[in-house]
Amino acid sequence: MELLTDDQKNEFQTCFQQFDKDNDGRLNPKESVMALKSLGVNLPESEVSAGTDFNSFLQVVVRKLQITDPADELKRAFNCFDQEGTGFISAQYLKQILVSLGDILTSQEADELIRDCDTDHDGFINSDEATKLILSKLT
Incomplete structure (x- = not known):
């Protein structure tokens, strides 16, 4: 368990x-x-x-x-935004999503989050990078 x-x-x-x-x-x-x-x-x-x-x-x-592993849940959620099934989304697309959600994040806050998430600085966020960052913030 x-x-x-x-x-x-x-x-x-x-x-x-x-x-x-x-x-x-x-x-x-x-x-x-x-x-x-x-x-x-x-x-x-x-x-x-x-x-x-x-x-x-x-x-x-x-x-x-249906209690599951949080990492698996986060990866499934990430895949909802991975429209092409490539295993990653562009930093620009992620910023567009984050800012369009309303008052949740400003453009600057979204940029900071993406900088933290894009650990290899390639302009793309993969599910492993996103999951690792989110889990580190929760613990």
Whole structure:
């Protein structure tokens, strides 16, 4: 479950423990359904196995909530702007997008972001450069 942050794991662990009424480290089907429902996952009892342990519970949560690697999500988002499927977009096109979004970035702020993103200074931003920069800003 390397896709989950420690906070997410703790949140799901707390949820699991709240529904584990007999504290045996396992949820019966009814407890599993209720725990999953509290997280926004709706499954019928027939799709939940008896004696679900925490790891099995996490697997269902990750699969049903489609929790994915942030880098993969960022690359997919980047690809939405890569209209030609080349794996990169021009710095000029990125600036046009950033400035046209409204009051989010000024032209100067967009230039600074692009300078940070275009690490090889070729005038193009590839998904790896963009992803690395965004992830570095989030941590």
